[in-house]
Amino acid sequence: MQLAAILIIPxxxxxxxxxxxxxRFAAPITVITSAIVLVLAISxxxxxxxxxxxxxxxxxxxxxxxxxxxxxxxxxxxTAALYSWGYxxxxxxHSLPDVQRYYSLYNLFLLSMLAVPLLAxxxxxxxxxxxxxxxxxFLVGYEDTPEALExxxxxxxxTTLGAVLALLGFLILYWGSRxxxxxxxxxxxxxxxxPHMPPALLWPAFLLIxxxxxxxxxxxxxxxxxxxxxxxxPASICALLSGVETTTVLYVVLxxxxxxxxxxxxxxxxxxxxxxxxxxxxxTLLLIYVRDFKRMFAFSTVxxxxxxxxxxxxxxxxxxxxxxxxxxxxxxxxxxxFFAAGLMATALGTQEIASVRGLIRSSPIAAxxxxxxxxxxxxxxxxxxxxxELVIVKAGLTSGQxxxxxxxxxxxxxxxxxxxxxxxxxxxxxxxxxxxxxxVTMAVVPRSCKATLALAAVPLLAVGLYVPQPLQELLRxxxxxxxx
Amino acid sequence: xxxxxxxxIAALDALTGALFLLTALGxxxxxxxxxxxxxxxxxxxxxxxxxxxxxxxxxSIHLFAVAGITIATKTLLIPWLLRYTVSDEVYxxxxxxxxxxxxxxxxxSAVLVVVAYAVTNxxxxxxxxxxxxxxxxxxxxxxxxGAFTVAVRREAVPQLLGLLAVENGVFFAGVAxxxxxxxxxxxxxAVDVPVVALVAGLLTRQIHRRLGTTSVGHLSALREH
Numbered sequence: 001m002q003l004a005a006i007l008i009i010p011x012x013x014x015x016x017x018x019x020x021x022x023x024r025f026a027a028p029i030t031v032i033t034s035a036i037v038l039v040l041a042i043s044x045x046x047x048x049x050x051x052x053x054x055x056x057x058x059x060x061x062x063x064x065x066x067x068x069x070x071x072x073x074x075x076x077x078x079t080a081a082l083y084s085w086g087y088x089x090x091x092x093x094h095s096l097p098d099v100q101r102y103y104s105l106y107n108l109f110l111l112s113m114l115a116v117p118l119l120a121x122x123x124x125x126x127x128x129x130x131x132x133x134x135x136x137x138f139l140v141g142y143e144d145t146p147e148a149l150e151x152x153x154x155x156x157x158x159t160t161l162g163a164v165l166a167l168l169g170f171l172i173l174y175w176g177s178r179x180x181x182x183x184x185x186x187x188x189x190x191x192x193x194x195p196h197m198p199p200a201l202l203w204p205a206f207l208l209i210x211x212x213x214x215x216x217x218x219x220x221x222x223x224x225x226x227x228x229x230x231x232x233x234p235a236s237i238c239a240l241l242s243g244v245e246t247t248t249v250l251y252v253v254l255x256x257x258x259x260x261x262x263x264x265x266x267x268x269x270x271x272x273x274x275x276x277x278x279x280x281x282x283x284t285l286l287l288i289y290v291r292d293f294k295r296m297f298a299f300s301t302v303x304x305x306x307x308x309x310x311x312x313x314x315x316x317x318x319x320x321x322x323x324x325x326x327x328x329x330x331x332x333x334x335x336x337x338f339f340a341a342g343l344m345a346t347a348l349g350t351q352e353i354a355s356v357r358g359l360i361r362s363s364p365i366a367a368x369x370x371x372x373x374x375x376x377x378x379x380x381x382x383x384x385x386x387x388x389e390l391v392i393v394k395a396g397l398t399s400g401q402x403x404x405x406x407x408x409x410x411x412x413x414x415x416x417x418x419x420x421x422x423x424x425x426x427x428x429x430x431x432x433x434x435x436x437x438x439x440v441t442m443a444v445v446p447r448s449c450k451a452t453l454a455l456a457a458v459p460l461l462a463v464g465l466y467v468p469q470p471l472q473e474l475l476r477x478x479x480x481x482x483x484x
Numbered sequence: 485x486x487x488x489x490x491x492x493i494a495a496l497d498a499l500t501g502a503l504f505l506l507t508a509l510g511x512x513x514x515x516x517x518x519x520x521x522x523x524x525x526x527x528x529x530x531x532x533x534x535x536x537x538x539x540x541x542x543x544s545i546h547l548f549a550v551a552g553i554t555i556a557t558k559t560l561l562i563p564w565l566l567r568y569t570v571s572d573e574v575y576x577x578x579x580x581x582x583x584x585x586x587x588x589x590x591x592x593s594a595v596l597v598v599v600a601y602a603v604t605n606x607x608x609x610x611x612x613x614x615x616x617x618x619x620x621x622x623x624x625x626x627x628x629x630g631a632f633t634v635a636v637r638r639e640a641v642p643q644l645l646g647l648l649a650v651e652n653g654v655f656f657a658g659v660a661x662x663x664x665x666x667x668x669x670x671x672x673x674a675v676d677v678p679v680v681a682l683v684a685g686l687l688t689r690q691i692h693r694r695l696g697t698t699s700v701g702h703l704s705a706l707r708e709h
Contacts, residue, residue, distance in 0.1 A: 164650050164654055200610035
């Protein structure tokens with residue numbers, strides 16, 4: 001019932017958002033419903049820790065790994081809704097139907113992401129992933145500028161191409177599970193069927209899904225659409241796209257790991273580590289040369305996805321715990337960064353790093369948020385990503401994979417320096433002489449955006465300093481669900 | 485080739501498959517947007533023919549549904565949507581902007597077809613499924629050619645047709661390898677297609693309205709340098 005409610009509530013909210021009751025109606029409805037969904041998701045996670053459970057005639061299911069993704073999506077869904085309240089209203093250029101359509105699509109987009117970890121049938125789950133693209137495409141193009149439309153076009157064409165390749169992979173998986181016997185087409189059924197599947201089927205299926213969904217995760221070299229979409233969408237949508245949509249699709253790829261590990265003679269690990277390291281390395285290079293601060297956060301997402309994939313590929317309970325922890329830290333930190341970036345872009349009217357200097361003097365709030373966000377995504381203490389990266393490195397060293405860990409550490413350190421360099425120049429740099437006294441006023445920043453920043457900072461700091469017992473148990477259980 | 489129990493159907497399916505591959509090559513080679521669209525319609529008809537033939541052979545009602553849905557969406561609805569949403573001047577243009585010239589494109593396409601046969605061979609040796617020997621390599625070849633079209637075309641509509649050709653390839657292989665997948669997934673997946681067309685078609689129109697052209701190749705505002 002609980003699981004069904006998580007999916008029904010956003011659907012209702014989406015319908016309500018279209019009611020013609022003025023500009024100030026859809027936003028509070030979305031905030032309230034997404035808060036309810038968050039509470040339900042947390043209680044579902046509490047249930048899932050006692051063991052996987054099903055609902056709605058076995059259509060829906062929830063285990064620890066799914067519950068972790070569910071809670072992260074619901075959490076960012078709530079903070080981004082609160083942020084939208086002020087952010088979308090101040091846009092001004094948009095008509096009432098535009099705003100209504102924004103909230104209607106926002107709720108449906110949230111619904112599709114919540115459905116991915118919940119749907120038991122793998123074919124239905126594929127449809128949910130494909131729906132996330134379709135429903136968010138118009139949100140990416142919301143600003144209606146040529147750049148935003150181009151970004152939305154690239155996003156739809158490339159990620160749909162990837163999803164269709166992944167579909168062939170899933171069809172082959174179904175073929176394989178039929179060959180192995182009458183196992184149900186669920187993740188559990190696939191893990192059971194994997195040892196009896198012909199490796200000649202399982203192997204191409206795995207590669208098709210890794211490359212196909214890897215496109216949507218933003219793995220190099222299929223990442224080209226990601227910085228465009230994640231820099232052109234409104235900041236509230238960027239927080240969802242970058243913070244949790246990528247993680248949701250990565251979750252599907254991670255689900256393959258126990259399936260492939262169960263088959264004799266197959267090893268997913270080199271592929272995970274290969275794609276992961278390539279993504280981290282290329283993202284690091286791009287982070288050095290980046291010129292737009294929203295693109296900087298987008299490249300950092302590519303880097304984090306790579307780190308999680310490497311952690312999954314290292315294998316072992318500790319490395320998988322690091323992966324689960326990194327997913328959590330990424331969702332919290334990246335959404336926070338885009339909230340801060342939205343404030344800066346609104347107040348400054350630019351996304352170019354070079355034209356932002358001396359933010360600490362002109363706008364202490366934005367400067368503080370940028371420094372906190374920058375430290376959090378780069379992986380400095382006391383934030384969660386520092387701890388998770390340490391766990392991953394330690395796990396890799398313990399299992400003797402020195403070359404992988406050496407490269408990973410090198411890339412992470414260089415990326416850290418690159419992010420810090422850009423943040424430092426934006427916050428403390430001297431303003432260019434040709435624009436004297438370009439005073440930035442944060443008065444234009446809506447109250448709900450400031451409130452969101454304050455609210456999002458609480459879990460961001462808290463999870464880095466101290467992981468509460470229930471969350472720790474959830475992370476351990478999620479790591480166990482990723483397989484050994 | 486194919487299944488010994490149904491020699492006639494196997495022969496017809498092989499003929500359909502050969503024509504299917506030709507249409508995929510045609511989309512790579514053609515110069516005009518309108519011709520691309522017509523080839524895509526033909527390819528979709530061939531997909532539904534194959535689904536229908538295999539439906540008879542495997543006695544699967546699901547495949548008749550696939551055939552019906554393909555005809556309704558890909559030969560009627562999507563072409564209509566594309567004609568309706570994209571302005572006529574796009575179809576009147578003779579030359580389509582492209583990255584590679586046609587002889588080189590066709591040469592690379594031939595290589596892709598050979599690769600498709602090479603990579604599916606181990607799968608077909610491992611599992612014996614009637615008709616998969618015809619449909620799987622040809623479906624994969626169509627996927628490769630469609631993806632290749634997306635990569636070399638600069639205009640929005642041909643790119644979209646390349647994407648839909650990839651989808652055709654997936655289902656051309658799919659009807660042979662999983663004839664008994666409960667119809668709900670296929671149905672929903674097929675319902676997906678018009679939505680894709682709608683989204684992408686609308687975007688095409690918006691890009692056109694903004695920039696006066698549907699060429700996405702020289703939209704280069706979003707580059708690193």
